[in-house]
Amino acid sequence: MAREQLQALLKVCEFIANMRLSSATGGNFSIRWQEQALAISASGKDKSELTVDDFVVCDLNAKPIKDERRPSAETALHGMIYQMDPKAQCVLHTHSVPVTALSLYNKEAQKWSLTGYEMQKVISGFTSHEQTLEVFIFDNDQDIPRLAQAVKEMWPQMHRAYAFMVRGHGLYTWGTSVEEAKRHMEGLEFLFSCELTRLQLSRA
Amino acid sequence: MAREQLQALLKVCEFIANMRLSSATGGNFSIRWQEQALAISASGKDKSELTVDDFVVCDLNAKPIKDERRPSAETALHGMIYQMDPKAQCVLHTHSVPVTALSLYNKEAQKWSLTGYEMQKVISGFTSHEQTLEVFIFDNDQDIPRLAQAVKEMWPQMHRAYAFMVRGHGLYTWGTSVEEAKRHMEGLEFLFSCELTRLQLSRA
Amino acid sequence: MAREQLQALLKVCEFIANMRLSSATGGNFSIRWQEQALAISASGKDKSELTVDDFVVCDLNAKPIKDERRPSAETALHGMIYQMDPKAQCVLHTHSVPVTALSLYNKEAQKWSLTGYEMQKVISGFTSHEQTLEVFIFDNDQDIPRLAQAVKEMWPQMHRAYAFMVRGHGLYTWGTSVEEAKRHMEGLEFLFSCELTRLQLSRA
Amino acid sequence: MAREQLQALLKVCEFIANMRLSSATGGNFSIRWQEQALAISASGKDKSELTVDDFVVCDLNAKPIKDERRPSAETALHGMIYQMDPKAQCVLHTHSVPVTALSLYNKEAQKWSLTGYEMQKVISGFTSHEQTLEVFIFDNDQDIPRLAQAVKEMWPQMHRAYAFMVRGHGLYTWGTSVEEAKRHMEGLEFLFSCELTRLQLSRA
Numbered sequence: 001m002a003r004e005q006l007q008a009l010l011k012v013c014e015f016i017a018n019m020r021l022s023s024a025t026g027g028n029f030s031i032r033w034q035e036q037a038l039a040i041s042a043s044g045k046d047k048s049e050l051t052v053d054d055f056v057v058c059d060l061n062a063k064p065i066k067d068e069r070r071p072s073a074e075t076a077l078h079g080m081i082y083q084m085d086p087k088a089q090c091v092l093h094t095h096s097v098p099v100t101a102l103s104l105y106n107k108e109a110q111k112w113s114l115t116g117y118e119m120q121k122v123i124s125g126f127t128s129h130e131q132t133l134e135v136f137i138f139d140n141d142q143d144i145p146r147l148a149q150a151v152k153e154m155w156p157q158m159h160r161a162y163a164f165m166v167r168g169h170g171l172y173t174w175g176t177s178v179e180e181a182k183r184h185m186e187g188l189e190f191l192f193s194c195e196l197t198r199l200q201l202s203r204a
Numbered sequence: 205m206a207r208e209q210l211q212a213l214l215k216v217c218e219f220i221a222n223m224r225l226s227s228a229t230g231g232n233f234s235i236r237w238q239e240q241a242l243a244i245s246a247s248g249k250d251k252s253e254l255t256v257d258d259f260v261v262c263d264l265n266a267k268p269i270k271d272e273r274r275p276s277a278e279t280a281l282h283g284m285i286y287q288m289d290p291k292a293q294c295v296l297h298t299h300s301v302p303v304t305a306l307s308l309y310n311k312e313a314q315k316w317s318l319t320g321y322e323m324q325k326v327i328s329g330f331t332s333h334e335q336t337l338e339v340f341i342f343d344n345d346q347d348i349p350r351l352a353q354a355v356k357e358m359w360p361q362m363h364r365a366y367a368f369m370v371r372g373h374g375l376y377t378w379g380t381s382v383e384e385a386k387r388h389m390e391g392l393e394f395l396f397s398c399e400l401t402r403l404q405l406s407r408a
Numbered sequence: 409m410a411r412e413q414l415q416a417l418l419k420v421c422e423f424i425a426n427m428r429l430s431s432a433t434g435g436n437f438s439i440r441w442q443e444q445a446l447a448i449s450a451s452g453k454d455k456s457e458l459t460v461d462d463f464v465v466c467d468l469n470a471k472p473i474k475d476e477r478r479p480s481a482e483t484a485l486h487g488m489i490y491q492m493d494p495k496a497q498c499v500l501h502t503h504s505v506p507v508t509a510l511s512l513y514n515k516e517a518q519k520w521s522l523t524g525y526e527m528q529k530v531i532s533g534f535t536s537h538e539q540t541l542e543v544f545i546f547d548n549d550q551d552i553p554r555l556a557q558a559v560k561e562m563w564p565q566m567h568r569a570y571a572f573m574v575r576g577h578g579l580y581t582w583g584t585s586v587e588e589a590k591r592h593m594e595g596l597e598f599l600f601s602c603e604l605t606r607l608q609l610s611r612a
Numbered sequence: 613m614a615r616e617q618l619q620a621l622l623k624v625c626e627f628i629a630n631m632r633l634s635s636a637t638g639g640n641f642s643i644r645w646q647e648q649a650l651a652i653s654a655s656g657k658d659k660s661e662l663t664v665d666d667f668v669v670c671d672l673n674a675k676p677i678k679d680e681r682r683p684s685a686e687t688a689l690h691g692m693i694y695q696m697d698p699k700a701q702c703v704l705h706t707h708s709v710p711v712t713a714l715s716l717y718n719k720e721a722q723k724w725s726l727t728g729y730e731m732q733k734v735i736s737g738f739t740s741h742e743q744t745l746e747v748f749i750f751d752n753d754q755d756i757p758r759l760a761q762a763v764k765e766m767w768p769q770m771h772r773a774y775a776f777m778v779r780g781h782g783l784y785t786w787g788t789s790v791e792e793a794k795r796h797m798e799g800l801e802f803l804f805s806c807e808l809t810r811l812q813l814s815r816a
Binding site for chain 1: 224227228229230299301302304305308309344346370371372373374400403404
């Protein structure tokens, strides 16, 4: 089962690389591996060329299991998501120009509110463009456990979006399957491209 | 005949997916299937991987014929178009960033007028850039029969564009063949990209 | 010789289609065919799928030679270029969003002046970014012979750019070989993308 | 060893061409060839179709070794980088719309400062988004030895970015391997796209 999910994730990684959402070896991608572990892409790899061997199995505190490779520092953020949402099966962390630019638009903003878009309905639980989808923004921090703690504290208010942004850094999205995580990621990247485009329109 | 059209539509769906006009399983695409029916892409599918089996045959009121799958809620909008235009053979519903952003630019606007573009001539019936091509915008509505009714009431004024927008949602285009529908769709997406780009220019 | 050029042109047409410079069957592309004729792409075709049989041989006044197909109305503009520049071997007419938008930026402008770009040097005869490259803009006209006449009258002032724009319509470029025409076209599309991008920057 | 690097560089050249960073035969790419030489892409070639035979071996003053082809005038800039940084193994010179446009945004600016981005960490030696990454901008000059001299004089202040811009022209990046040079180039092109996008946002 987990192996099938890993195959599905490899295909999503290739799609992400082709869409230019993981420039310069950026981004990291994982699936839950049995109950209390995760398998995450090794850092420093071109995401269009990943194979099963490029994934490291860690416990949910980011410690590698039977593996001598050190996983990405951001593994702790993935682990936190799997701990907070017992149904989460896949976490995708992308780096796009629109998300990076918008997260820096107002450096004090704690969230970006999306409303009026049909595309909001790709997020599980949303059924109308009239609802408001709030994507929280956390300040970037090189101390990943501290960043994970900040997200954890906001969890009750933020988890409905299945996503959050890290300022000047990128987007985290997840889902109850690889397929759902991909749909959430693609929908949100589309929505943030729309928001960016609207902000680029001159006021008549 | 209808089967050949379906093959042509599959190719157009792949083109649409590659152009990023159907992000996150969005959009839906149909052909007329005999006089009083239509075949529409099943929802929730990646549009670059559709096969003949991913199409559901429904009557023009969106009720499936000999099929247990439930088609997309928006099937009723496709059916309405086939009812209003007896020559329509193909309907394409795309989701692009430019159309989504422009449809929200002025939330009161009932239409977007295009003039001065050579590309207007790709719409059947238009012969000069000096004509005005009016693409109507309808407010999005999760009640699809009510949305279809709103379009129907505006039909006499709006049908010449072979297209309309749904605000914050996307573009509907059609034609008397798959080929013509594709040409209309591609031409309109180009035109709206031009309009968007012009609105992004700073006033000197 | 002409047949080899035609093979080279087919490859350029595919490149142009992939770069989205000929949306919705737009654009047309030709080579000189012997001294007093030209071979031009048939209109209404998807430019990524052209074959040798999709080219129509016409005299330089746009009259087909031994061919019953009617070539594009714009063939007369191609013929005019081959008449005015005896060394011209290939003419490319593309439709891009940047050129279309810029040509409409100032509807009274008769030309767009480019200076300060290294890329200007891809135009034959230009050796420094300090020179000024003037690309003339002609108002669009559905009467093609009249448009061709307008270009002809401006020829002594405009031909150095190996290109001109038609307002709200697109770009014409040419060269003494298919390769040179492609280089001119690609360089100019890059330059106009730069100009557009600079105009989209907010003034601090 | 050098031959393996050349194979890696060919793959990077193809990537660069596909990302549209070397329009119209622009750009040039080299590796160090033994201690005191370099192998550089011949000018005027389509970068997606380079082979081993399209590289010219020159000494670090840009003089060809056992080769009758004349290398690009900009070879002297590559040679200067290999002389100034004894560890440099690969130099990439790309032409992108964002870098070209930004370098002309303020024509007096001597550098572009990047801060607040996680992506800064792809540059070797940078460990936090809180650091400032300064990319120097040199005025374009058709006299390449003079331009190389200008860069050389600024070297102590500028080399940490593993990159510099030439105004209205493009970006030079390098690294201690082909892989590192590519990562630097991709990261910087991403960062400049972010900067450009932020400058295109209207102030509310």
